[in-house]
Amino acid sequence: MKATNIYDPNYFHKVVDCQWACPAHTPVPEYIRLIAQERYTEAYMVNWESNVFPGILGRTCDRPCEPACRRVRTEEKPVAICRLKRVAADFKGDISSYLPNVPKQKNGKRIALLGAGPASLAVARDLLPLGYEIDMFDRDPGGGGMMRSQIPAFRLPADVLEEEVDLIVNMGINAQYDYEITSMKAMLDMDYDAYFVGTGAPRGRDLDLPGRKEVSDHISIGIDWLSSVAFGHTTEISGNVIVMGGGNTAMDCCRTSKRLGAETVTVVVRSGFHVMKASEWEKEDAQAEGIPILNNRPPKEFVHDNGKLKGVVFERVKPVEENGRLKYIPTGEDDVFMEADHILMAIGQENHCPWIERDIGIEFDKWDCPILDENTLQSTHPKIFFGGDSAFGPENIIWASAHAHKAAISIHLLCQGKDPSKDRPPEGVNLISQKMGIHEWSYDAEHDPSKRYIVPHANLRRSLDNIKVEVELGFDEDLGYQEAQRCLNCDVQTVFTEKLCIECDACVDICPMDCITFTENQDEPDLRSSLMVPAENPEQDLYVSEDLPTGRVMVKDEDLCLHCGLCAERCPTNAWDMQKSIVHNPQIGSYSE
Amino acid sequence: MTFVKKPEIHHPLLTVNELGLKRRDYEGLVSTLCAGCGHDSVSAAIIQACSELSLPPHRFAKLSGIGCSSKTPSYFLSNSHGFNSVHGRMPSVATGANIANRDLIYIGVSGDGDSASIGLGQFAHAVRRKINMLYIVDNNGTYGLTKGQFSATNDYGSTSKRGVPNLYSPIDLVCMALQIGASFVARSFSGDKKQLVPLIKAALLHNGFSFIDIISPCVMFNNHDGSTKSYGHVRDHSAPIVDADFVAPHEEIEVDYAPGSTETIDMPDGSRLRLRKLEDSYNPKNRVDALAYVQRALDEGDVVTGLLYVEEDPADLHEVLETPEVPLSALTESDLCPGSETLDSINASFR
Numbered sequence: 006m007k008a009t010n011i012y013d014p015n016y017f018h019k020v021v022d023c024q025w026a027c028p029a030h031t032p033v034p035e036y037i038r039l040i041a042q043e044r045y046t047e048a049y050m051v052n053w054e055s056n057v058f059p060g061i062l063g064r065t066c067d068r069p070c071e072p073a074c075r076r077v078r079t080e081e082k083p084v085a086i087c088r089l090k091r092v093a094a095d096f097k098g099d100i101s102s103y104l105p106n107v108p109k110q111k112n113g114k115r116i117a118l119l120g121a122g123p124a125s126l127a128v129a130r131d132l133l134p135l136g137y138e139i140d141m142f143d144r145d146p147g148g149g150g151m152m153r154s155q156i157p158a159f160r161l162p163a164d165v166l167e168e169e170v171d172l173i174v175n176m177g178i179n180a181q182y183d184y185e186i187t188s189m190k191a192m193l194d195m196d197y198d199a200y201f202v203g204t205g206a207p208r209g210r211d212l213d214l215p216g217r218k219e220v221s222d223h224i225s226i227g228i229d230w231l232s233s234v235a236f237g238h239t240t241e242i243s244g245n246v247i248v249m250g251g252g253n254t255a256m257d258c259c260r261t262s263k264r265l266g267a268e269t270v271t272v273v274v275r276s277g278f279h280v281m282k283a284s285e286w287e288k289e290d291a292q293a294e295g296i297p298i299l300n301n302r303p304p305k306e307f308v309h310d311n312g313k314l315k316g317v318v319f320e321r322v323k324p325v326e327e328n329g330r331l332k333y334i335p336t337g338e339d340d341v342f343m344e345a346d347h348i349l350m351a352i353g354q355e356n357h358c359p360w361i362e363r364d365i366g367i368e369f370d371k372w373d374c375p376i377l378d379e380n381t382l383q384s385t386h387p388k389i390f391f392g393g394d395s396a397f398g399p400e401n402i403i404w405a406s407a408h409a410h411k412a413a414i415s416i417h418l419l420c421q422g423k424d425p426s427k428d429r430p431p432e433g434v435n436l437i438s439q440k441m442g443i444h445e446w447s448y449d450a451e452h453d454p455s456k457r458y459i460v461p462h463a464n465l466r467r468s469l470d471n472i473k474v475e476v477e478l479g480f481d482e483d484l485g486y487q488e489a490q491r492c493l494n495c496d497v498q499t500v501f502t503e504k505l506c507i508e509c510d511a512c513v514d515i516c517p518m519d520c521i522t523f524t525e526n527q528d529e530p531d532l533r534s535s536l537m538v539p540a541e542n543p544e545q546d547l548y549v550s551e552d553l554p555t556g557r558v559m560v561k562d563e564d565l566c567l568h569c570g571l572c573a574e575r576c577p578t579n580a581w582d583m584q585k586s587i588v589h590n591p592q593i594g595s596y597s598e
Numbered sequence: 599m600t601f602v603k604k605p606e607i608h609h610p611l612l613t614v615n616e617l618g619l620k621r622r623d624y625e626g627l628v629s630t631l632c633a634g635c636g637h638d639s640v641s642a643a644i645i646q647a648c649s650e651l652s653l654p655p656h657r658f659a660k661l662s663g664i665g666c667s668s669k670t671p672s673y674f675l676s677n678s679h680g681f682n683s684v685h686g687r688m689p690s691v692a693t694g695a696n697i698a699n700r701d702l703i704y705i706g707v708s709g710d711g712d713s714a715s716i717g718l719g720q721f722a723h724a725v726r727r728k729i730n731m732l733y734i735v736d737n738n739g740t741y742g743l744t745k746g747q748f749s750a751t752n753d754y755g756s757t758s759k760r761g762v763p764n765l766y767s768p769i770d771l772v773c774m775a776l777q778i779g780a781s782f783v784a785r786s787f788s789g790d791k792k793q794l795v796p797l798i799k800a801a802l803l804h805n806g807f808s809f810i811d812i813i814s815p816c817v818m819f820n821n822h823d824g825s826t827k828s829y830g831h832v833r834d835h836s837a838p839i840v841d842a843d844f845v846a847p848h849e850e851i852e853v854d855y856a857p858g859s860t861e862t863i864d865m866p867d868g869s870r871l872r873l874r875k876l877e878d879s880y881n882p883k884n885r886v887d888a889l890a891y892v893q894r895a896l897d898e899g900d901v902v903t904g905l906l907y908v909e910e911d912p913a914d915l916h917e918v919l920e921t922p923e924v925p926l927s928a929l930t931e932s933d934l935c936p937g938s939e940t941l942d943s944i945n946a947s948f949r
Contacts, residue, residue: 576634
């Protein structure tokens with residue numbers, strides 16, 4: 006294998022599994038260390054810079070970082086990254102002195118943001134400090150988009166939402182609420198320098214089954230229903246409620262129904278339990294509230310009596326694996342009839358932009374998604390950019406932040422007359438030694454074998470009585486500290502300097518995870534199988550050195566390294582050093598610039 | 599010295615041996631020797647060898663004297679017996695322990711100071727008495743604990759860290775062991791576990807006195823350009839002559855080498871020792887030839903490594919003394935004082 010180029014910004018970035026998995030590349034270990042030092046405000050700002058909504062995401066994020074966490078591989082459960090983000094938000098102090106200055110003197114460029122959801126807000130956050138004049142349009146009476154309309158208050162309290170939304174709006178956005186956008190052409194006529202479309206995926210899918218039309222009074226589309234609950238139009242639901250669908254919207258629907266007075270609530274899902282789209286913890290929380298989830302039951306027919314809904318007939322299926330894909334075949338058992346007075350349909354959503362005329366230069370693909378450059382988020386109309394759910398279909402808030410950073414760079418380049426694709430700022434990496442003296446490191450290197458800490462919940466009866474009572478209470482400072490100590494500090498890298506190595510084997514002998522091997526160089530598959538312990542995880546790189554004096558190379562399997570620093574501790578010549586990798590993802594208008 | 603504790607978790611793919619133990623179960627405390635000390639690699643090699651042989655840690659007795667090397671028994675096989683004795687007196691303690699309980703596996707770890715200076719007489723007599731043990735000398739040619747004076751194994755002309763040459767000729771413990779009658783003699787290098795681990799395995803199963811002289815560089819005081827016991831010098835001048843492959847009882851010998859270049863020796867537990875001669879003319883079963891070869895190489899400045907001599911049918915002290923199979927420590931009072939009737943019958947046999 007060729008020697009590893011550790012100065013490639015991606016190499017060490019990939020070792021920080023959580024940061025690599027985060028769409029917005031939040032420097033997770035960095036803010037977790039700050040939490041452990043009780044520097045909550047700084048921890049919050051590290052988050053705010055990259056993901057824009059730490060308090061909101063600390064409660065609602067889909068957490069792509071957690072399954073990626075190295076601790077899943079070395080032990081069992083990941084560090085509770087998302088809950089630690091909330092700790093930073095809950096205990097932060099005054100952040101005003103950390104915020105970027107927004108110049109009074111504008112730069113003369115005007116930007117229109119369509120939709121006031123997380124993507125638009127994050128674009129505004131990035132562009133305002135550069136002097137852009139920003140107009141934001143939304144049909145709802147307030148900012149926040151789906152964060153306000155779709156996420157129930159028992160998961161995301163209104164004050165948390167408003168604090169982070171208002172922070173950005175008050176940076177100087179000219180917000181126009183209750184503004185129904187009906188024509189993109191009309192928007193273009195307003196002659197902005199650039200447009201950002203962040204209108205989400207506002208259309209909930211429907212099912213055309215026998216009886217659907219007749220019972221339409223008793224069926225609500227999940228996201229529309231949640232939104233009407235959020236804005237106070239719907240305050241109750243009664244009788245037997247069936248929620249159809251297995252995603253997070255379904256979980257929010259069933260838990261909301263339970264709080265609004267439904268006699269029984271049942272979730273019925275077409276697929277199996279483990280392949281449901283809902284996050285693990287959302288399923289657990291719904292079940293903990295006594296809501297049954299019935300799997301492998303596709304709906305067949307709505308049964309009614311002259312338009313009065315009686316119930317739903319479900320088929321029974323079982324999953325069979327065929328060519329590596331799951332297929333559902335009938336079990337042959339009788340169909341099931343389930344009584345229902347109301348049905349909430351939460352089987353997915355799509356982007357839907359009927360207000361964009363198809364003859365103004367924005368091309369759409371066969372799924373009705375705009376054709377975009379993935380890197381710049383520019384549509385086929387050079388002035389129009391997309392982000393969030395309206396770009397590539399429904400995703401999570403964290404994706405909206407990630408898209409927004411990219412789009413903001415593109416808009417900035419466009420407005421400067423530069424090429425949004427070719428003139429983008431490069432990625433970079435800095436490596437800084439963490440050695441402070443003999444046996445002294447500037448990070449807590451010791452491995453903490455503790456299991457993942459459990460987050461306290463509000464009293465079940467109390468929270469079911471009131472939709473505004475937040476269910477998850479979050480870690481207190483003590484639990485937050487203890488959970489923070491579980492982080493392996495994967496951003497403190499093991500950096501190897503060939504010319505200093507005397508091949509004494511001290512690092513090989515001390516490494517608790519048998520990561521390091523000195524051996525003859527070979528092709529990657531052979532090398533992987535000939536290490537101290539074979540490197541069987543192809544997703545994780547091998548760190549290969551240049552040739553050493555004996556003709557061998559140092560090979561380190563990054564997969565299970567605990568970043569405990571023992572190799573560097575035992576190295577007599579400092580050939581190993583623990584160096585913090587700081588990944589620079591290009592972003593504009595951030596407070597550190 | 600290391601202050602960060604070695605985490606207890608291990609690689610999930612770490613295999614277990616026949617006793618259900620992992621390699622990590624054979625470890626000891628975290629070493630307090632200097633970072634990069636060759637002795638730590640020797641400890642790691644012992645750990646690897648013992649776990650791969652599936653030997654029960656609680657059946658080991660670790661013995662040592664004084665010195666950096668003699669600290670190392672703390673750093674392997676935590677769950678075994680140990681005795682850290684007086685400077686140079688490890689062989690006496692080993693002899694006594696071995697006489698009392700022949701059932702334990704004895705590993706003595708000593709250094710060039712402990713064995714070639716203060717304990718030279720002790721060493722010689724342990725060899726002579728054929729104590730069934732593995733005697734390891736961590737040989738770095740220097741007194742590391744007292745900050746780097748030349749030891750008795752330091753080569754003539756080899757310099758100190760400050761460039762002062764050594765004025766005396768060295769004692770070569772391998773030659774001594776060969777000359778006095780050790781039945782298993784090897785030399786290796788702490789930086790070459792591929793060679794060292796099979797040697798330790800073979801030595802542990804050898805039924806007699808096994809001696810391994812391991813050149814184990816002192817990174818603090820004897821790893822500079824003028825030293826002949828540095829990592830660099832040993833790598834440049836090491837001349838492996840016989841590689842020992844340890845073959846477990848049910849394992850097939852797969853690789854074919856040129857005829858005449860390999861020899862197989864059966865071990866007491868049914869395993870085999872496969873000797874690969876890297877030079878055809880060398881005969882590892884001939885003590886006189888081995889001694890001559892090693893001596894000649896020493897004069898030329900080469901460090902001959904590998905299994906230098908092995909006796910196919912060795913004997914140990916218990917065979918010489920015809921002691922009972924049951925360890926003396928396990929004999930009961932009725933075994934030792936069988937009563938007046940037995941005494942009478944013995945007396946009668948002399949009438």
